[in-house]
Amino acid sequence: MLNATFRQLRVFCEVAKILSFARAAEALHLSPPAVTMQVKELESQLGLPLFERQGRQVSLTTAGEYFLVYARRLLATLKEADDAMARFKGAESGLLSVGLVSTAKYFVPHLLARFHDEHPGVEVKLSVCQNREQLVALLQSGDVDLAVMGRPPKELATRAEPFAxxxxxxxxxxxxxxxxxxxxxxxxxxxxxxxxxxxxxxxxxxxxxxxxxxxxxxxxxxxxxxxxxxxxxxxxxxxxxxxxxxxxxxxxxxxxxxxxxxxxxxxxxTWNLVRMQSKLLSPAAEAFRYFMLEHAEPYLLKNDKIALNHDPLP
The missing domain is CATH 3.40.190.290 (D-Maltodextrin-Binding Protein; domain 2)
Incomplete structure (x- = not known):
């Protein structure tokens, strides 16, 4: 176990989330054989199978379910360390992970594009969820820094800031x-x-x-x-x-x-920008938070006026 790499942990967590080696490979921009090899090497380090494979069907073993908890915890700690180091470099670099409900996909990418123009060194990861339950799960697991949603989750200790x-x-x-x-x-x-x-x-x-x-x-x-x-x-x-x-x-x-x-x-x-109370935002996430609070409402108001007072195109 001491020789397991963070890359192996990332690959394992992605396969565990999607329950598909092929789709995990697409998400990670790797080849399916490379994903399979990383998981096999991790299983070899642990001396236990993490997945049960029946044809194309993939499921976690009992050991895999337990290990997933620790793997996510390790990756979350690594992300916190990376965010802490990013604070010494400022908001011009680092990873920004944003999650949103599907209804917000009609405007958040436009705002993210404008944010990226101001902060070209920031790498952006966008997760679009079909419903709020999926987004709440991403918040709870630490997979997203900030979530754009309507109703903030009452079941988690979060901080919600209405922005529009x-x-x-x-x-x-x-x-x-x-x-x-x-x-x-x-x-x-x-x-x-x-x-x-x-x-x-x-x-x-x-x-x-x-x-x-x-x-x-x-x-x-x-x-x-x-x-x-x-x-x-x-x-x-x-x-x-x-x-x-x-x-x-x-x-x-x-x-x-x-x-x-x-x-x-x-x-x-109202639209809300939500984050976990216990999460220390990276400089990139903090910069995006300020950007949304300043620019999202004017952007949406302008588009609302166009929609409500439109003349259909010929």
Whole structure:
């Protein structure tokens, strides 16, 4: 065990997270044989198998599950040491690891690109999660420095800083009957077919609370974990949906979706920048935190105004 390398630990943790040697190789920019070799060398050092392999199916052994806890702890300690050393070099270098819920992927990469223009020496790692549970797990494991999300996790000791308003709206296809109305009363939603995000997502939570507060029981005909798939279903005329305004810029500008002027909407929530209280941010992560708190709100407000006051493109 004393001869195990941090590279072997990184490879092992990636395979354990994805449970696929081939996909772990892609994520690590290595060849599949190189990943297999690193895991075999680690297993040889330990004298125990870490994975069970049945064809393409991969699962952790009991020893592998136990070792994963210590491997992650070692890598987290190494990351803390690297961050501490980076403080002596300033914010112009180092690794910045940012996680975000899928709804935030429509604007965070643009802000990251602007941040990288100011700090070209910073290496950026972006993790897009399908739902908040995945993102909370990345925060807890220390795999991300900062998380962009709506509802901060109550189950973890985190620090959340709101950085921008997050409007959420009802949309339909231009041919939908509700799209012909200048003003949509709440009761008009009662008999509509809804295409909704999956239970547990932040968007679904906000929609459920809003409709319940107004004593409306929506007829949910489809549930999907993807904003893009939902938008295509709405465009096809399969129903109405409730989505983040920040996911709709292109569709509203091109006129393939219509924003419904429903009473008491947009429903306003906030975007938060979240980190573990116990985590000491690296200079790169601290610089990005300040950048987001200063620049994210003006950027989003500008795009919100374009979306809400748009003229569809010809």
């Amino acid at each position: 308003a997050h409007p959420q709206v009802f949309v339909a296809a231009p041919t939908h009957p509700l799209s012909a109305l200048d003003h949509v009363p709440l009761e008009a939603l009662a008999n509509q077919r809804f295409i909704a995000r999956e239970a547990g997502s932040g968007t679904r939570k906000v929609m459920d609370v809003f409709l319940r507060e107004h004593q409306l029981a929506p007829r949910i005909t489809m549930e999907m974990p993807s904003n893009e798939t939902i938008k295509q279903a709405v465009i096809a005329g399969m129903g109405v949906s409730f989505l983040s305004l920040h996911t709709l810029g292109l569709e509203l500008r091109t006129g393939v979706l219509k924003l419904l002027d429903v009473e008491q909407t947009p429903v306003m929530r």
